[in-house]
Amino acid sequence: xxxxxxxxxxxxxxxxxxxxxxxxxxxxxxxxxxxxxxxxxxxxxxxxxxxxxxxxxxxxxxxxxxxxxxx
Numbered sequence: 001x002x003x004x005x006x007x008x009x010x011x012x013x014x015x016x017x018x019x020x021x022x023x024x025x026x027x028x029x030x031x032x033x034x035x036x037x038x039x040x041x042x043x044x045x046x047x048x049x050x051x052x053x054x055x056x057x058x059x060x061x062x063x064x065x066x067x068x069x070x071x
Contacts, residue, residue, distance in 0.1 A: 005030050017061040018046060 009030025016025035016039045025046075028036030035055055039046045046062060 019064055
């Protein structure tokens, strides 16, 4: 069992690209196996947990799905 995340594992004001714009987000970076991201999008919160081994191969950008944009 791993120790719970601490404030030291959290980085604030990390730019996260959403719909072509950078928004301020959070990075949770204390686990050796995964990387956590979060961004407050107003009425919604974006969260993502990524396997750390895949991160070097990813372009971390997010987009609103057209069928969900009007809800």
